[in-house]
Amino acid sequence: MVSKEKSSGEPVAAAFLKPERGHPVTLREVAEAAGVSTATVSLVVNNKKDARISVQTRKRVRDAIKDLGYRPNAMAKTLVSGSSRFIGLVADAIATTPFAGQIIHGAQDEAWRHGYALLIANTEGNGDLEKDAISMMLEYKVRGILYSTWFHRPTEIPESLREADFVLVNCFSTEPGTRAVVPDEAQGGRSATEILLRHGHRRIAFINATIPAPAKDGRLEGYKEALEAAGIPLDPELVMEAYPDQEGGYEATPELLKRDVTAVYCYNDRMAMGLYDGLRDHGLSIPDDMAVVGFDNQEVIAAHLRPPLSTVSLPHYELGAAGVRMLLGLEEAPSNTAVKINCPTVERTSVRVQAPA
């Protein structure tokens, strides 16, 4: 009987538990155990549809695979096929921020969905490391590389990156024809402002960042667009600037209070967090005395401030996922501009409907 045959000369039980070190089970061994050729085993392993294999043979092979604990060798497979199932992700800061993790997560999920595994490298902004990382990926014949930055910014394209199929994630290049995916800062700024507008506010301050960045320009642009759409003339006095962190927000408070506004849109959540403290020091309460919205949706902060902060979220997960899709050619890539990903609104309770004056 077939089943008898299988268990004849092989240390079945032991192999089942764990292929002994240094000698993984190979296709050939499976073939021998099943009494067929390697070609046949290959065909059943890969479920080739146009392969006419008898049911019995198929079963015999399947059993041998189980018994021996066979695992295909992906390296050999790749060697033959020429292209690997890897997508490389190089990031400039994995640890510094919770954001990079989201990009990785999105990329990994999407890659996985299409049968790809993620090879990651953290360069911490170091050019040599970056070069080595890209070389490594190239040597592993990755399908392509996602080059990402933790904050949205313009970037140079490293020379070696050009050897691969690549897309820029959360960064962009002025070089024409470069595929890139970035957050839609202007839309985000518009959304943030609109939260306030929708609740009846008319005099809305915007505390922008002091440091130059696409986010700085985009978020301001969105603010202006929203006001204009609402028919509110822009009062330059209401656009302030502060360093984009807690301290900056805190220190901007006195200035803000001179502006006689009922609402403020902060460049980011950290700034809003500082502003919360500042407002409290002045005996003001949110949202009654002042409505506040932020930007970034940094969970730890925004969701847990008192009151929880309405904000707009940076779509890092989506950036990673869209990057993969673009790399694999599953998504249109406009040739002369970065694809902009929507920044969704996250409403919490730091804004309340304004009583008509």
Add this chain to the structure above:
Amino acid sequence: MVSKEKSSGEPVAAAFLKPERGHPVTLREVAEAAGVSTATVSLVVNNKKDARISVQTRKRVRDAIKDLGYRPNAMAKTLVSGSSRFIGLVADAIATTPFAGQIIHGAQDEAWRHGYALLIANTEGNGDLEKDAISMMLEYKVRGILYSTWFHRPTEIPESLREADFVLVNCFSTEPGTRAVVPDEAQGGRSATEILLRHGHRRIAFINATIPAPAKDGRLEGYKEALEAAGIPLDPELVMEAYPDQEGGYEATPELLKRDVTAVYCYNDRMAMGLYDGLRDHGLSIPDDMAVVGFDNQEVIAAHLRPPLSTVSLPHYELGAAGVRMLLGLEEAPSNTAVKINCPTVERTSVRVQAPA
């Protein structure tokens, strides 16, 4: 001349710019271009020291490599050598927390240092995904697998994981002989308490978490040890419990104030953040009316609260790095217990020297 020869039949310039799609340059092509055998090229590429290659040949090969833009094929290399230069990292939550990022970062740096690349997979706690991820890694013949969790906890060992060389990171198993690396919660708890003790506090409350975890037990144990070492009898009244987040900390405030303490050690930073709000609502100031320390050192929170929070940091980066070292056998692994990594103290200004009563 040699240089003449090189550039004769080959589209050198084009190849230099970018190896045309679908046909990467191979060792053999380099050999032909340089007029030597593949063995020679291999020797040059790998800098084999005991290879006697003439300086001219070496140069000829080097030039050909440059001209053609040759990249070794890591897959082929691996196939031959039998073992890959990959280390797998499976994580249950890459994005949910900033912590997982640190583990990845530490693992990737350390792996890199030893010539390994990191293959990562996010399982989001899904068993099937996890199995697939491990299979994938096994097929790529990873050197070993780091199995990590985002918070410190006991875990089951997935069956397929046993087929690989593995170490548990930030989690542990009761099975004897399992290598694991975890944070030293008790030491962390001791350190947190000692910050307060060192500043002259004697009546110190500990707000523990309500949910069971190794951290809950360890951090309490550390608190007790520190008090005992300081000769302060444990007052059970001073050990409270709350849900370990901002809301929990906020809500625990009234209870805390009944205890008549001068200092409080919170289970984590988020709880401390809530407590800050609670204390403020009661008109109390930190550190004058109450000294506060947290645990976790969540940057966004701890470093930027007003006043900045003294805390103890969870060594995620180190966990990842130590995991890799253990996997590669570069670090002793006690056979019957997890290796405990130190949780370093981070002192900021939420504690001040206590005026003697």
Add this chain to the structure above:
DNA sequence: CTGAAAGCGCTAACAC
């Protein structure tokens, strides 16, 4: 329906 054999790009004996 299944087997034989060539070859993916590279390394490592072993020749010369």
Add this chain to the structure above:
DNA sequence: GTGTTAGCGCTTTCAG
């Protein structure tokens, strides 16, 4: 000093 050659584990015609 350098070339020849035999595989590593697998896929894929092409025979039968």
